[in-house]
Amino acid sequence: MTLEPKEAVTQYHFAERLKLDIMMIARQYLTIPSLKKEEKAGAKRMLINITEALAADTHAAAAFTCCGDFNKAHDVLEEVVTLAESNQFGLASEKAGEAMIPITTAAAAAWEVLCSHGLL
Numbered sequence: 001m002t003l004e005p006k007e008a009v010t011q012y013h014f015a016e017r018l019k020l021d022i023m024m025i026a027r028q029y030l031t032i033p034s035l036k037k038e039e040k041a042g043a044k045r046m047l048i049n050i051t052e053a054l055a056a057d058t059h060a061a062a063a064f065t066c067c068g069d070f071n072k073a074h075d076v077l078e079e080v081v082t083l084a085e086s087n088q089f090g091l092a093s094e095k096a097g098e099a100m101i102p103i104t105t106a107a108a109a110a111w112e113v114l115c116s117h118g119l120l
Contacts, residue, residue: 015107
């Protein structure tokens with residue numbers, strides 16, 4: 001499918017927003033082990049909820065843009081949730097970083113179209 005400029009703007013917007021959110025959760029997973037015992041369970045639950053919401057956002061982005069890279073990121077974020085649920089926060093952080101790869105690919109494809117049309 002050839003990406004049109006209007007579609008590229010939407011894809012680029014989704015990708016850039018998702019990249020920021022993924023970077024945020026990846027970093028936050030690393031903070032959980034340093035929390036006090038009584039804070040860990042709540043922090044874990046909240047971060048898992050945020051990750052699930054982010055996975056839903058990637059799924060919505062895929063449906064809206066027809067960009068399969070968003071679905072790839074969705075699958076990775078589902079793995080992040082599984083890792084976090086089993087208290088593997090370091091691995092969850094690393095896996096969240098892996099979700100950046102398909103998101104960056106989607107952003108780069110949109111960037112190319114926008115640049116080729118003089119929109120960036």
